[in-house]
Amino acid sequence: KQEVTQIPAALSVPEGENLVLNCSFTDSAIYNLQWFRQDPGKGLTSLLLIQSSQREQTSGRLNASLDKSSGRSTLYIAASQPGDSATYLCAVKQGDDMRFGAGTRLTVKP
Amino acid sequence: KAGVTQTPRYLIKTRGQQVTLSCSPISGHRSVSWYQQTPGQGLQFLFEYFSETQRNKGNFPGRFSGRQFSNSRSEMNVSTLELGDSALYLCASSPPQGTLSTDTQYFGPGTRLTVL
Numbered sequence: 001k002q003e004v005t006q007i008p009a010a011l012s013v014p015e016g017e018n019l020v021l022n023c024s025f026t027d028s029a030i031y032n033l034q035w036f037r038q039d040p041g042k043g044l045t046s047l048l049l050i051q052s053s054q055r056e057q058t059s060g061r062l063n064a065s066l067d068k069s070s071g072r073s074t075l076y077i078a079a080s081q082p083g084d085s086a087t088y089l090c091a092v093k094q095g096d097d098m099r100f101g102a103g104t105r106l107t108v109k110p
Numbered sequence: 111k112a113g114v115t116q117t118p119r120y121l122i123k124t125r126g127q128q129v130t131l132s133c134s135p136i137s138g139h140r141s142v143s144w145y146q147q148t149p150g151q152g153l154q155f156l157f158e159y160f161s162e163t164q165r166n167k168g169n170f171p172g173r174f175s176g177r178q179f180s181n182s183r184s185e186m187n188v189s190t191l192e193l194g195d196s197a198l199y200l201c202a203s204s205p206p207q208g209t210l211s212t213d214t215q216y217f218g219p220g221t222r223l224t225v226l
Contacts, residue, residue: 097166100153
């Protein structure tokens, strides 16, 4: 059974800092991995999707990497802003199953 | 294009009652998935519908059911509500096969269900 873990559970950084969020999964036979952002009480917004054949994806200040062999993905956020404060979740798709991590709650202080 | 919409946004029910939640996907999307999100269990997959047929189902009891209509709108129903059913229920739709973003899911704002 695929298990997805996100560390740390919470992170607080000052504005302008670069940061890395981590996601690990136990079964490397995945179809894709997706990073989402969730604001309090709201739905999820897809940030980046990495197919199993890809190593990384970039969008603006965000860069996500994937290392299937080690079962890890990272989300790099450059020059963080208070508006980046949210919970970030990773999800792995394996067959028809999609499993989410518990998320990392990020707070960016002005 | 309008995003995924869910109604109602908030709902309060008592134990033993039943509830129906509605989801309207993005126009042109035929796949709709439902998720339950709780502080303790996180985000868990309930089921997926495609072209009015349930394509996948998560590990939830039979009290949880759903359906999809010909216009791709979907409903989920929970019967005999329990306190533990209190959660944020999220719906997501996916673009049709053959489009570049077919693997991306677009989520609605969710329905917050409180069971008293």
